[in-house]
Amino acid sequence: MPSLKTIKESRTDVLIIGAGPSGLMCAVWLARCGIPFRIIDKRAGKIYAGQADGLQSRSFEIFQSFSEDQFDFVTLDKAWKASNDMMEMSFWSPNEKGVLGRKSRIPDFIPGISRFHECVIHQGKIENWLQNSIEEFSEGKVKVERPYMPVSIKIDETMKGDQDYAVEVLVKKVSDDLANPEQYGKIANGLFRQFDGDQDKFYADHVNDGNVEDFELIKAKYVLGSDGAHSWVRKQLDIEMQGESTDFIWGVVDIVPITDFPDIRSRCAIHSKDSGSMMIIPRENDICRLYIQLKEVAREEDGSEGAGADGGAKSKGRIDRSKITPESIVRQAKEIIQPFNLDATDVSWFTGYQIGQRVATGFHRNNRVFISGDACHTHSPKAGQGMNVSMQDAYNLGYKFALVCKGLAKQEILQTYELERKKVAHDLIEFDHKFSRLFSGKPMIPSAEKLEGSNEDGGVDLDEFHQVYVQGGKFASGTISDYQDSIMVNKTGAKAREGEESEGVFHPLANKVPVGRRLLSDFVLGQIDYKLLHLVDKMPSDGRFRVLIFPGDLQQFKSNWDILNKFNDALEEKDSFIKRYTPVNAFPSSVIEILTIHASTRNDIEFHDFPQFTRSIDFKGRTDYWRIFSGAGKAYDGTAVDIYKTYGIDKQAGAILIARPDTHVAQVVEFSVGGLKQVDEYFSKFMIDQRNNVLPEKDKSVNDAIRFVQPKLAV
Amino acid sequence: MPSLKTIKESRTDVLIIGAGPSGLMCAVWLARCGIPFRIIDKRAGKIYAGQADGLQSRSFEIFQSFSEDQFDFVTLDKAWKASNDMMEMSFWSPNEKGVLGRKSRIPDFIPGISRFHECVIHQGKIENWLQNSIEEFSEGKVKVERPYMPVSIKIDETMKGDQDYAVEVLVKKVSDDLANPEQYGKIANGLFRQFDGDQDKFYADHVNDGNVEDFELIKAKYVLGSDGAHSWVRKQLDIEMQGESTDFIWGVVDIVPITDFPDIRSRCAIHSKDSGSMMIIPRENDICRLYIQLKEVAREEDGSEGAGADGGAKSKGRIDRSKITPESIVRQAKEIIQPFNLDATDVSWFTGYQIGQRVATGFHRNNRVFISGDACHTHSPKAGQGMNVSMQDAYNLGYKFALVCKGLAKQEILQTYELERKKVAHDLIEFDHKFSRLFSGKPMIPSAEKLEGSNEDGGVDLDEFHQVYVQGGKFASGTISDYQDSIMVNKTGAKAREGEESEGVFHPLANKVPVGRRLLSDFVLGQIDYKLLHLVDKMPSDGRFRVLIFPGDLQQFKSNWDILNKFNDALEEKDSFIKRYTPVNAFPSSVIEILTIHASTRNDIEFHDFPQFTRSIDFKGRTDYWRIFSGAGKAYDGTAVDIYKTYGIDKQAGAILIARPDTHVAQVVEFSVGGLKQVDEYFSKFMIDQRNNVLPEKDKSVNDAIRFVQPKLAV
Structure with missing residues (x-):
C-alpha cells in the first residue's frame, strides 16, 4: 500500500459505503436536503434482474414523499406502472384425501392501512430510480462512485464537535475486472448477494495492489455502512450478529409458467403433502417468481444434513452453488404443485441462497459510523421485507444526518436511530421465525389429525399459518413501526x-x-x-x-x-x-x-x-x-x-x-x-x-x- | 433548384409534414403499429414555454391508451404530475352597484363523463412526451427530422393501388439559421404560431437556394399535412378556409401574480364593467395564465378599427406585434380585476395573436393527402380546445393509415376521416362563436336591466354565459364526438x-x-x-x-x-x-x-x-x-x-x-x-x-x- 502521505485527501459531510437500496435511500435524503456527501460501491455494475421483489406500502409512501412536482421525481409513477400489484393471496394444501386443493383466497392487503399496497418489482429498477433521484436532487453533482472498495476506517474520538470531520476512510478505486468477480458476472443469472462470504477474500487479495492514484483518504463527519449482510463496515466496528445459528437454503426462480394451476396469477402459499412448500409471486408481464425452501442440497464442507425437522434444509457450512440450478428448482416446484402441471419458459433469473435470522448487537459506533439494511439484519425472503426494512432504516437516519450537518439539530438525535430501528429489526426476525416454521413445515392433513389437535407429528396447523400470515401483513406493510419515547418523540398524555x-x-x-x-x-x-x-x-x-x-x-x-x-x-x-x-x-x-x-x-x-x-x-x-x-x-x-x-x-x-x-x-x-x-x-x-x-x-x-x-x- | 434527376429518392409508407401535437399524434400511432413513416418539421427547435395549455379529458384518455406497461410510456403519469388539474370555475362580474363580485363557483368538470378531467400544461411538454413515445415505440428508428421544409407535392392519380407510392414530396433540409426566423427565436418569449403568415415569404425566399444534397424526393403512399393554421399542404391542395371574415386580437401572459383577488387559484371568467373580460387559468407551480381579448392594438396596414361591438378588437389586417407587450397585457388585466390589486412577478411567457373562426372545406385530396389540426380549423383559445381537437383529428386518422398500410383494410376507410372529423370541427367553431360573444361582451349589470330582459343595449346576459359554459364543457371534454354511420360505424337498431x-x-x-x-x-x-x-x-x-x-x-x-x-x-x-x-x-x-x-x-x-x-x-x-x-x-x-x-x-x-x-x-x-x-x-x-x-x-x-x-x- 502506498504511503498515506502521498495519497490525495478530501472532505465530505457524509460518506455512504454500499449503494444498495439502503445506502441509496440515505443518499436521496442527503441530496434532497443539499448536504455534501459521497456514496461508493465496490460493484461495477447495477443489478438488472432478480433480487428482492416486494415493495411494501410504507416504501411506496416514502417514494411518494420525495415526489414533488418540480423535481419531476417519477419513481413512484414508474414503480406503479412497472410493478404488479398483488390483490390476492391463495392458500393451497392437501385436502382430506391428501390431494392439493385451494383452502382459501383472501385479499392480500389490509384495507385502510395505507393508500398504497404491496407490489412486486425487481430491485434493479428500484436502485435505478433511486440513483436517478439522487442525480436529480443534487443537480447532477452526486453519482454513485464505483467500483470503490473501503480499505480502512478510523474514528478520531478526540473530535467532539458535531461538524468535525472525525472519521477517516481510506478507499481505493478497483479495476472493473476485479469488481465483477464470479458472483456478479460469470454465472448466467447471478447468485444472491448473501453468498458474498467471498468478499473477505476479495478484500484481502486486493487491498495492497494498485497505484497511489487509486487511493483516496476521505474525511467525513459521519459514515454509513450499508454494505450488505457481510458488511465490511460492521466487521471493522467489531459489531456482532446475534440470532439463529442455523441457515436455511432457498431456491428462487423467475419463469413464465405453462400450467393448469388455476391461481397462478395470485400470490400463493402451497403446502404439499410430502414435497415441501412453495410461494408463488406473480410479477410484471407474465413472470412468476417461485420461492422454494430446498430439500436437499449438497454442501461443500459439512456434507448434507438432509431435510431438517421443519422440512427445510439447514446448514452451518457453505452450500455448493453448482447444485442449485433453475432445473433443480423447477423440478421441486413440479412435485409440490401436483396434480397440476407446471413447465417453465423464459427463465429470466434464478438463485440459491443460504440465510440465517440475525440482528446486529449495535447499529453504530460513537454516533459517527452507522450501519443499516442487511448489515443490521438478515432473514428469509418470504415476507418480502428485505429491501423494504433496509430502505426504511435509511429513511429514518438520512434526515437526521441532514439536520445535524446543517447545524440545525444536535448530534444527539442520531442516537434515536438505533433506538428506533433496532426494535423493528427484532420484530422482523421474530415474525420471520414464526412465519418460516409454519411455511416450511409439513402440513397437517385435515379430518383425522384435526380432531386429535395439532400435535407435533400431525404437522403444521394451516389455520395457524393463515392467521399468522394475516397478522403479519400489518407488520410487513411497514406502516406500524412504532418509535419509542426519546428527545424526538414525546408520548406524554398518550x-x-x-x-x-x-x-x-x-x-x-x-x-x-x-x-x-x-x-x-x-x-x-x-x-x-x-x-x-x-x-x-x-x-x-x-x-x-x-x-x-x-x-x-x-x-x-x-x-x-x-x-x-x-x-x-x-x-x-x-x-x-x-x-x-x-x-x-x-x-x-x-x-x-x-x-x-x-x-x-x-x-x-x-x-x-x-x-x-x-x-x-x-x-x-x-x-x-x-x-x-x-x-x-x-x-x-x-x-x-x-x-x-x-x-x-x-x-x-x-x-x-x-x-x-x-x-x-x-x-x-x-x-x-x-x-x-x-x-x-x-x-x-x-x-x-x-x-x-x-x-x-x-x-x-x-x-x-x-x-x-x-x-x-x-x- | 437542382435537377430532379440528381436528387436522392426514398420511399416511406406515410410522410407527416409538421410536428406539432397533431402530426406527432399520428406519428405515435404509426410507430406503435410498426408502419414505416417519416415526420418532418421546418422549425429547428422545440417549444419550451407557452402555447396551448388545456389538456382535456379525451386527450388524457388517449394518452392512457398508449400507456402499456412494457413500453413504459410515462406520458400520462408525467402529464398528471406536471399539470395543474382544475377543479373549479369562478364567475366574477359587476354586482348591482357595479362593483366586481363573485357571482358563483362551480366544479370545472362534468362528473362521470370520464375518469380524467382537464388539466393545464404547456404544449412543449406534451410535444416532448409525444416525441419520446415515437422514439420508444419505433425503438429509436424514427425521430422528427428538422428543419426540413416541403418544396413541392404531386399526387399521381394514375396509381390506384392501396400500396402504391402515389405521392411525391420534394423536401429540403434548411439551415438551422433559417429555421429560426424571428417568430421563433429573437423575441424573448416567442409569439404565437398564428403569426406564421410570414411563412409564405419564408418558403418563397428559400425554396431555390441550397445544394443538391439538401433536397430529397420522398415517395409516400399517404401524406398528412399537420402544418398549422397557415398550412403549406392545404395551400398546395387548393383547399379553402370558410367562416368568419373578422379576426380577434388576443393577449396572453404567464405570470406569478401578487394579488388579493381571492380566487386566483381557480379558473375564473371575469367580466369587468367597462374594461373588458379576462380568463384566469391557474397553472403548474404558482403560475397563472391570463387571457385577454385586447381592446386596442395598432395595426400595420388597416389602422385601428377601435373596439368592436362585442368589446374585442377586430381586424382584417395584420396587427403590429410590437404594441403587444407583457406590460400592456398586465396593464389591462389590472383594470379588469379592480378593485382588487394585481402585480406580476416572473413573467415566463407572453404572446399576442390574431385569429378567425374558420374550417377547411375539405380534409383531403384523393384519399392520398390529408390535413389535420390547425390546418383544418382555427378558433379562439378560450375553451382550451386547439391542441386537443388537433390531436384527436390525428388519433382518428393514424390507425386507419396503419390498417391500410399493413394491407389489413381497404383504402376506403380513409374517407371516414373527413366524414367524422369535419363535423367535430364545425361543432367546435359553433361553440367557440357562441362562447366568444358571451365572453367578450360587456356584461349586463344585474337588477334594473335584468327586469327589462336581455336587450342588446343591456349587454351580455351572464346567466346565459354561465349556461353556455356548462353545456360547452361536455363538448369541450372531447368525449362526446359522435361519428356517423359509415363502413366503419353501423348504428342499425340504435x-x-x-x-x-x-x-x-x-x-x-x-x-x-x-x-x-x-x-x-x-x-x-x-x-x-x-x-x-x-x-x-x-x-x-x-x-x-x-x-x-x-x-x-x-x-x-x-x-x-x-x-x-x-x-x-x-x-x-x-x-x-x-x-x-x-x-x-x-x-x-x-x-x-x-x-x-x-x-x-x-x-x-x-x-x-x-x-x-x-x-x-x-x-x-x-x-x-x-x-x-x-x-x-x-x-x-x-x-x-x-x-x-x-x-x-x-x-x-x-x-x-x-x-x-x-x-x-x-x-x-x-x-x-x-x-x-x-x-x-x-x-x-x-x-x-x-x-x-x-x-x-x-x-x-x-x-x-x-x-x-x-x-x-x-x-
Whole structure:
C-alpha cells in the first residue's frame, strides 16, 4: 500500500459505503436536503434482474414523499406502472384425501392501512430510480462512485464537535475486472448477494495492489455502512450478529409458467403433502417468481444434513452453488404443485441462497459510523421485507444526518436511530421465525389429525399459518413501526387502549393517531382551490418538521379564530420556535412548516380571513397558498372529507400535532397558546438556536437554503 | 433548384409534414403499429414555454391508451404530475352597484363523463412526451427530422393501388439559421404560431437556394399535412378556409401574480364593467395564465378599427406585434380585476395573436393527402380546445393509415376521416362563436336591466354565459364526438331517446352505450387475479379492433355457457372473422381481439371453465390470462363493480359490442350465433382477406407482427 502521505485527501459531510437500496435511500435524503456527501460501491455494475421483489406500502409512501412536482421525481409513477400489484393471496394444501386443493383466497392487503399496497418489482429498477433521484436532487453533482472498495476506517474520538470531520476512510478505486468477480458476472443469472462470504477474500487479495492514484483518504463527519449482510463496515466496528445459528437454503426462480394451476396469477402459499412448500409471486408481464425452501442440497464442507425437522434444509457450512440450478428448482416446484402441471419458459433469473435470522448487537459506533439494511439484519425472503426494512432504516437516519450537518439539530438525535430501528429489526426476525416454521413445515392433513389437535407429528396447523400470515401483513406493510419515547418523540398524555396494546398509544385530543408511528394520510381540500388532496402529500420529504394545527370548525366556534390570531402574535415573538430555529435570513417555513387544517366547509370561509402565519409571503411578495386546508365537507367529485374523524380530533377542541420530517407523529398537544408553548419545548430539546446564523447570501449554500425553504416556487 | 434527376429518392409508407401535437399524434400511432413513416418539421427547435395549455379529458384518455406497461410510456403519469388539474370555475362580474363580485363557483368538470378531467400544461411538454413515445415505440428508428421544409407535392392519380407510392414530396433540409426566423427565436418569449403568415415569404425566399444534397424526393403512399393554421399542404391542395371574415386580437401572459383577488387559484371568467373580460387559468407551480381579448392594438396596414361591438378588437389586417407587450397585457388585466390589486412577478411567457373562426372545406385530396389540426380549423383559445381537437383529428386518422398500410383494410376507410372529423370541427367553431360573444361582451349589470330582459343595449346576459359554459364543457371534454354511420360505424337498431337527441343513439341491448362515440370506461375485475381495472385499459391503442362479448351471468343462466361454447366452434371455422382477417401465421388475436366480460361474481367461476377462444395460447404454450373479466361484484378494496348496469346490458340477454381501435363503438349486436354473424358482416365491409397472407418469418416485419399481436408478453 502506498504511503498515506502521498495519497490525495478530501472532505465530505457524509460518506455512504454500499449503494444498495439502503445506502441509496440515505443518499436521496442527503441530496434532497443539499448536504455534501459521497456514496461508493465496490460493484461495477447495477443489478438488472432478480433480487428482492416486494415493495411494501410504507416504501411506496416514502417514494411518494420525495415526489414533488418540480423535481419531476417519477419513481413512484414508474414503480406503479412497472410493478404488479398483488390483490390476492391463495392458500393451497392437501385436502382430506391428501390431494392439493385451494383452502382459501383472501385479499392480500389490509384495507385502510395505507393508500398504497404491496407490489412486486425487481430491485434493479428500484436502485435505478433511486440513483436517478439522487442525480436529480443534487443537480447532477452526486453519482454513485464505483467500483470503490473501503480499505480502512478510523474514528478520531478526540473530535467532539458535531461538524468535525472525525472519521477517516481510506478507499481505493478497483479495476472493473476485479469488481465483477464470479458472483456478479460469470454465472448466467447471478447468485444472491448473501453468498458474498467471498468478499473477505476479495478484500484481502486486493487491498495492497494498485497505484497511489487509486487511493483516496476521505474525511467525513459521519459514515454509513450499508454494505450488505457481510458488511465490511460492521466487521471493522467489531459489531456482532446475534440470532439463529442455523441457515436455511432457498431456491428462487423467475419463469413464465405453462400450467393448469388455476391461481397462478395470485400470490400463493402451497403446502404439499410430502414435497415441501412453495410461494408463488406473480410479477410484471407474465413472470412468476417461485420461492422454494430446498430439500436437499449438497454442501461443500459439512456434507448434507438432509431435510431438517421443519422440512427445510439447514446448514452451518457453505452450500455448493453448482447444485442449485433453475432445473433443480423447477423440478421441486413440479412435485409440490401436483396434480397440476407446471413447465417453465423464459427463465429470466434464478438463485440459491443460504440465510440465517440475525440482528446486529449495535447499529453504530460513537454516533459517527452507522450501519443499516442487511448489515443490521438478515432473514428469509418470504415476507418480502428485505429491501423494504433496509430502505426504511435509511429513511429514518438520512434526515437526521441532514439536520445535524446543517447545524440545525444536535448530534444527539442520531442516537434515536438505533433506538428506533433496532426494535423493528427484532420484530422482523421474530415474525420471520414464526412465519418460516409454519411455511416450511409439513402440513397437517385435515379430518383425522384435526380432531386429535395439532400435535407435533400431525404437522403444521394451516389455520395457524393463515392467521399468522394475516397478522403479519400489518407488520410487513411497514406502516406500524412504532418509535419509542426519546428527545424526538414525546408520548406524554398518550396511552394504549386496553387489550389493544399492539395498536399503539393515543392522545385523547387525537385519539385515532398513534403517537410515534407515521401519520396515516387522509384527504383534505385546498382552501384556495378546493382541490382534493392527501394531507401527507403536503408534507413531502424535504427535511422540514411540520406543526399541524387543527383549529376546529371556525365557522361554528368563532372563538377558535381568537386562538388562531393569538398564535400569530406568539409566533412573531423573537423566541418563538419559528424565529429561534430558522436562520435569520431564511424563509419562516424553511425549518419548521406550519399547516392549518380547519373543520369548516371550504366555501364558508375565505382564504384571506386567516392570519398571516398560515399563508406566508416570500421575498418577492408571492403568497404561499398551499398551507391552509379544509378537513371537512365534500369534494366536487363527491368524495367525502372528514379528517377530524379519521384522526379522532374534536371539531370544537381542535389539536396540534408535531410531525417529524419522516412524518412520524412526535407529539400531540392542545390547540391553545399553552399547547403552542409545548411545541416550543419539543423543539428546544434538540434544535440549535439559529438567531445568530446569517446564511451567506452569495454562497452556494444560500441556494440550498432557498431550495430547502420554498420548494414550491420553482419559477 | 437542382435537377430532379440528381436528387436522392426514398420511399416511406406515410410522410407527416409538421410536428406539432397533431402530426406527432399520428406519428405515435404509426410507430406503435410498426408502419414505416417519416415526420418532418421546418422549425429547428422545440417549444419550451407557452402555447396551448388545456389538456382535456379525451386527450388524457388517449394518452392512457398508449400507456402499456412494457413500453413504459410515462406520458400520462408525467402529464398528471406536471399539470395543474382544475377543479373549479369562478364567475366574477359587476354586482348591482357595479362593483366586481363573485357571482358563483362551480366544479370545472362534468362528473362521470370520464375518469380524467382537464388539466393545464404547456404544449412543449406534451410535444416532448409525444416525441419520446415515437422514439420508444419505433425503438429509436424514427425521430422528427428538422428543419426540413416541403418544396413541392404531386399526387399521381394514375396509381390506384392501396400500396402504391402515389405521392411525391420534394423536401429540403434548411439551415438551422433559417429555421429560426424571428417568430421563433429573437423575441424573448416567442409569439404565437398564428403569426406564421410570414411563412409564405419564408418558403418563397428559400425554396431555390441550397445544394443538391439538401433536397430529397420522398415517395409516400399517404401524406398528412399537420402544418398549422397557415398550412403549406392545404395551400398546395387548393383547399379553402370558410367562416368568419373578422379576426380577434388576443393577449396572453404567464405570470406569478401578487394579488388579493381571492380566487386566483381557480379558473375564473371575469367580466369587468367597462374594461373588458379576462380568463384566469391557474397553472403548474404558482403560475397563472391570463387571457385577454385586447381592446386596442395598432395595426400595420388597416389602422385601428377601435373596439368592436362585442368589446374585442377586430381586424382584417395584420396587427403590429410590437404594441403587444407583457406590460400592456398586465396593464389591462389590472383594470379588469379592480378593485382588487394585481402585480406580476416572473413573467415566463407572453404572446399576442390574431385569429378567425374558420374550417377547411375539405380534409383531403384523393384519399392520398390529408390535413389535420390547425390546418383544418382555427378558433379562439378560450375553451382550451386547439391542441386537443388537433390531436384527436390525428388519433382518428393514424390507425386507419396503419390498417391500410399493413394491407389489413381497404383504402376506403380513409374517407371516414373527413366524414367524422369535419363535423367535430364545425361543432367546435359553433361553440367557440357562441362562447366568444358571451365572453367578450360587456356584461349586463344585474337588477334594473335584468327586469327589462336581455336587450342588446343591456349587454351580455351572464346567466346565459354561465349556461353556455356548462353545456360547452361536455363538448369541450372531447368525449362526446359522435361519428356517423359509415363502413366503419353501423348504428342499425340504435336510436336517440326523445328529447335527448344530443346524447347520441342507443341500441336496446346496451342502452347506455351511445353507438359511434368512444366507449366510456368502467371497472371490471380480472378473472385470473381479481384485480380491479378499467376495461378500456385492456383495449390499448395498438391498432386492434375489439369484440367485447358480454355473456351475462353465467352462473345464473347456464344456457349462456352453451352460446359461449358455440362461439368457440364458430370462430374455429375457416371463414370466421378471426381466421379471415388474421395473417395465416400471426396470433389469433393480432388483428381483432376478443374480450369476455361476464356478469357473475368472480369466485363463482373458474378461469379454466371458459372456452379456449377466450384465453388463447401462444406459440410457446403460454396462456393469455388477460381477456376474461368479471363485470359484477365487489373488489377486495370495496369498490362496487357493475359494468352491465353502466352499459345498460341485461344480465340474461347479454350483448356483443364492436369497438374500433380508437375505442369508438362501431356496432352493438345480440349475444348469439346470429350476432356473431353480424360481427362477421361488420368486418367484411372493409377488411381484406388474409387467408393467403403468410408473414415472412425471418423478416423484420415478423417482429412487428409479433409485437402487434401479443404485446403483453414482453419476455
